[in-house]
Amino acid sequence: MRHPIIGESVPRKEGLAKVTGKAIYTDDVTFPDMLYGATVRSQIARGKIRAIHFDPAMPWDEFVVVTAKDIPGKNCITLLEDDQPCLAADIVNHPEEPIVLLAHKDKYLVEEARRSVRIEIDPLPAIFTMEDSLASKEVIWRTNNIFKSLSVDKGDVDAAWATADKIIEGEYETGAQEQLYIEPQGMIATANPNDGVTVWGSLQCPYYIHKALSALLGLPADKIRVVQLETGGGFGGKEEYPSMIAAHASLLAWKSGKPVKIVYDRAEDMAATTKRHPSRTRHRTAVTRDGKLLAMDIDFTLDGGAYLTLSPVVLSRGTIHAAGPYNCPNVRIRSRVAATNAPPHGAFRGFGAPQSVFALERQLDQVAKAVGLTPDEFRRRNFIRKGQTLAVGQIVHEEIDMSELLERALKLSDYNAKRERFARENPGRSVKRGIGFASFLHGAGFTGSGEEYLASIADVEATPEGRVRVYAASTEMGQGTNTIFSQIAADALGLDYADIEVMQPDTAQVPNSGPTVASRTCMIVGKLVETAAIGIKQSLQQHKFLQEGYDRQAFVAACRRYHDEVGPLRATSRYSPPPNIHWDEHLYRGDAYGAYGWAVYVAEVSVDTATYETRVEDFVAVQEVGRVINPVLAAGQVEGGVAQGIGFALYEKVVWQEGRMINNQMTNYIMPTSMDLPPIRVYFEELPYARGPAGAKGIGELPLDGTAPAIINAIENATGICIRRIPMTPEDLMAALEATREKAIA
């Protein structure tokens, strides 16, 4: 009996190439006659383009120059809407907005040329804060600066205030965060009128690019081809932005007839591409004196930057996650995402939920304090259970026991003993210790009917030699797509891991299994792979080429026979929604997600009161994520996600000046090094989800939701200071401590 490999930490499929330096990323590729492209951008936040000057000292006749006028189709990067231009034509709406494209075969000269184009822009008044945008101090987008607003209502919040024993209010903010994949963004395009356009690049969603190029170039689908190369990290930062670079490279290739490579340097990547949406959340919470939640009134605002891009979906996820894994009879959520004159904000792991969950988990620690309960006792009295409804009205069908998860996390982190010890030892010490936690959930897959709308497809094929090939648009970017698809297909077919090949995501050869986002790759697309693999087996069995209990040799023989007698052997699996999932997009109620991951994270910190530096000393991450396909990969996802969450909480501050990120260098945008991170201890529980492959759910984004609030809760435990805003730098902590001292004296 063959030993199943789901649940085993088989080594990464492309690991050998990666450890030997043989993996091929975009900047490693060159074509004969290739040109290097560069983008000339707006230096100011908003204005009318008056003139473009080309310094006569440059040999411009050697260059390819592209402006908006060269765009054959529609001047836009089509996504949810078409408001974002590919190249600004008359008006610019954010610093770094692309205006002119240049290409030359000498990469040094094209950079010199970039500096030799001067764009005159007459400034227009610009908006830089959510507050100014909401107040319509200036209308910079459509009629009122609002990209999207949402309402969620459960029960009757207003009636609940009257019966409350305590009402607690709080306001919380999160800043922008840069994805900081170590491989900067890049694309290579080739184009000619016969074949159309092909782009190769660092990307998460080949079909997003495909769709965008089709509209931009006015070409039919079969004249556009998008190929993913090895991608050095994405985290959402390469979800939508690559369409912009692909568009730029394509236009230059189209005009010149030569291959064009555009690779951003770090400074350009940080300044011009997307970041996590900044947020502001206002909570008003009503509780009984014994700490039962009566009502939550949540007002949630995101800063979307200058164009709509994905903001409505980020808002959606943030809104749906805003009330957490708690049983609260009355909930009102009002949310909106507003335009500002900054480069558009975009997808970053968590996608709205880290913002709203930060606010919630901070707020609930305040609420616990107000009713004299410990943070954990308060959660225990309010955790949602099977049969109860989440804020959007979704009935929880999973057997999840959050109290048990909490108990396990507290035990593993020695929470109670440490809390008692720190309280005893902190007075008189200059380095204070604290411990705190966050409890949260994260929905996997697209919201509501999103997966149905995507209508994802994956194929599995068996060659005459019995080699099995998986065709899906899901991209590997380190999270383990190639590996888990291989494990899933291998177990579905009873073959070896080495027998499975995951085909390169190339729109010429893979069907559209949807974007590699939303923690959907394993749960949704993995299931399609599983089903398609089973489809191969069924085809062979239907023809009686394969018997029960076959071995690998028999499989190979059956494939040969099938090819000789029937034809190509390929199975297609199309997404079909679970029958009992109903989501009402208008009322914003119903079953938001097919499945959730559930977690409790505990952070232990030390705070040096001489320097105000906070260090995370220990971190425990306990989560229930359905069946774990590959423990090492899954733990790696959590560890990496927690590291990004630590950055979100304590280090990664974007410094803005009139809509531009001015600390756009790795020297000044601070992510944690190997010396800054604690041991990150990861534990899984598994409640198999029937509709996931082998029972798996999603995992990729979950860690970003709970890490930051756990840390800030721990800092409050250590210092007594209530921090409501992240990232919290030592300067911020010092300011908060001083403000508290002043208040105490006053």
Place this chain on the structure above:
Amino acid sequence: MRSFIPAYEMQTPQSLTAALDILSGEPGVWRPFAGGTDLMVLLEAGKLAHRRYLNIWNLAELRGIESASRHISLGALTTYTDVRRNATLQREFPLLCRAAAETGGVATQNRGTLGGNIANASPAADTPPALLVYDAELEMLSSRGSRRIPYHGFHIGYKKMDVRPDEIVGRIFLPRGRTGWKSYYRKVGTRRAQAISKVCFAGAVHFDGATVNDVRIAVGSVAPTVVRASQTETLLRGKPLDPTTIAAARDTFAKEIAPIDDIRSTAHYRKVVALNLLEEFLTTTGA
């Protein structure tokens, strides 16, 4: 890469004499280039205005750590790694080893040099505070000869130094012979490694019982140049280490520094933390 690389020149003199001849023959035209850890960052960012560089990396005369009875001398091209690995420096000049260990990561330490750190004159540099605490002297070399100057006073203003257009830093001298001193070094950066300092404090103190016999205090990132806190030192000499003295030292120290707001931190934070580090220095060494 935001500079036009073809416009930059680098020549490699085969000896120190040849290098100094070039510097005196065309003063200001060729600038010395050692490990490149500062200059190359500027080049990448398109901010390296000067175009012609003299590669001094291979000049053996500028390397080597030598012990004499009265001092240790370090060639200007001594790297941070060289400093960290030297047993004599670990024993007698531990603050310098601490500073070297906190500069960048291993790759930076293998290429960054003391001479470069001094000549680049960033107020946030990590080794200058340690060098000042140790009363370092510099030997400035030119084709005219050499001159020896105290490092204290070498930095005249922001990126302004007591160096002539035909001179380079040749060697750094650290006087030996201090016994019974306690030392303290603390760099506060944006993170634990690979960080430009927000405050960088070096201190050494010699006690006679509970009384401060002698003391040296130097701090970086709180003024246009590295600061030797002479007035604070004067105040402390001969005083017992008690709360009154510490409070007075804090007050004087506050007047010797002039931190600013910048992209990494604020003037207020730097001031508060610098004063806290002074206090931590005094209380931990005095204990």
Place this chain on the structure above:
Amino acid sequence: MPDAPLPDAKSPAAKSPAASGKISIHCRVNGRDETLCDYPMARLLDTLREKLRLTGIKEGCGEGECGACSVELNGKLVNSCLIPIAQVEGAEIRTIEGVATQGQLNAVQQAFISYGGAQCGICTPGMVLAAVNLLEQNNHPTETEIRAALAGNLCRCTGYMKIFEAILRACDRTEVHS
């Protein structure tokens, strides 16, 4: 869109900016004698990647912060984005491509595969080289020593945990190629 005077006619003043000549540098790279021909202040990173097609070396930041461009220069770990080629005359250089010898993976490489030390892989060449360099000097480092040695190699994917584990496990193998 204003009419940009798109410069299709060659302006009389137009010429490429003044360029210095290229130089030839002789060095050994991964055990082979090589002649590198490039501008004197071309970055070693670019010359190795473009002229020798050693694309295992990566550019992550261009400022010496991330370590993705790490190579060994005369046995010392350095950031190749910060080294002008004029300074590597006569030098001995090792890149990631020179770590596995005769198709045999180094213990660190094997451990990275076995224990999840690589995710997206872009930091991996530099990280492996930094680890190999460490083990050549200290063949049984503590986790604290590993953290310090790797502080100049940034990883965004892993949170470093499995990198530390891979290196600790690689030490259990007695053979480390030098």
